[in-house]
Amino acid sequence: MEKLLDIDYLIKSYPHILKYLPVTIWISVASMVLGIAIGLATALIRLYKVPVLGPLSALYVSFVRGTPLLVQIYLVFYGIPKFIYYFQTQHGWMTGIDVNYVSPEVYVLLSFSFNLGAYLSETIRSAIESVDRGQFEAADAIGLSRTQTMLKIILPQALTVALPNLGNTFISTIKDTSLVFVIGVIDIMGEAKIIGARGLAYFEVFIAVSLIYWPVCIIIERVLVIVEKRIRKYERSAIS
Amino acid sequence: MIQLQQIHKYYGSQHVLKGIDLTVGKGEVVAILGPSGSGKSTLLRSINFLERATSGSITINGRTVDAASASKQDVLALRLSTGMVFQQYHLFKNLKVLQNVMLGLTDVKKLSPAKAKEISTVLLEKVGLKDRMNHYPSQLSGGQQQRVGIARALALNPEVLLFDEPTSSLDPELVDEVLSVIKQVASEGNTMIIVTHELGFAREVADRVVFMEDGIVVEEGTAEQMFTNPLKERTRQFLSKALRA
Structure with missing residues (x-):
């Protein structure tokens, strides 16, 4: 029977x-760390309304949120080697890289952190915006620089606000890594x-x-x- | 000595400070009184550039800064020579009491942590909160938080202390503990500018009283003269009404 x-x-x-399992965990943790770095940079660019970079960041976030992760993985996997090859043949740049020997894990990391950076930038931005204005004023009043204020006062407080979201994103990322086999990882x-x-x-x-x-x-x-x-x-x- | 000259402030087309002149001598305590919306808080906040005045100049300790063209260094210099106490305390929520007081010393003045801790401990003792040094602000009452705020403002040893309605957010029974700390700080010869609604306190602690309305100084004089025999009818009205209330 x-x-x-x-x-x-x-x-x-x-x-x-x-x-x-270590592969799954490693990819998740590494892309989360890179994603937070990209997300923080993007959030600050948008918060401070940096010219040129500001609108570009908005475009980046919009694109990532508007396309599937699977598509982004393919775009990175097929696109980046083409770019590198183009620059090598046309301009003689980056000749140290042999595109045939780049591990697919590199493309996974790139696409995942690119994707996470966009989502996390929104999480981080709203967390920073949620910190009371008075905290900035008090920091100004004692003469802290903008960077000191961010590092010592604002980001630690924003982290508490962002943490539940960061946690959810991390759990989603663990599950999203189930896509990486499509490019051979x-x-x-x-x-x-x-x-x-x-x-x-x-x-x-x-x-x-x-x-x-x-x-x-x-x-x-x-x-x-x-x-x-x-x-x-x-x-x-x-x-x- | 601190001198404000022709301070103007516009919010869009709204003219909130209309050419304020104010001189405060060393060790002098000046109370700024006036109805809500008179511009008194804006004036105070323009001294350390939490608000940037549209025009006018601010002189503290011989350094004159033009509001319209102040550089980053100018602003920093003013902020280091002023200490600010906020209505809502604005203690750094993620830092313990001691770190709140120490931060300016270690990170702005670049003192060693040991030295900064020593200074901060003395200040916390002065405001009666040495035993709360390892608490977070959320674990303190409003009055205690404001006393930490005063210690934080004193830490940088500023030329002038700025108080922006320091007791307005406090429960009535907590007001006295804060006022008595401010009085003590005043009695130690600190130069202070206090924006307040506590008229009795202003009368008691201030050497001089400035009455503001609609972005101008209506009248100023010694505390005694302003409360007993103001020259302007509007001052008399405001002070008597407020004293009766």
């Missing part, structure tokens, strides 16, 4: 898929597809991969709750 589910195959495939999803094809047991491997994503996201969620409590401790009002 045909079995609904080949449990043995599921169990056997699980450790093989799990071996690739083997993460847990990629390995699941490979093993699934080998045994023609797709349903089993996708259950297995779900049972990796799910607990990972639960753990991250828990950690975020703890971090948020920590970081919000200055807001706790208790007159003693």
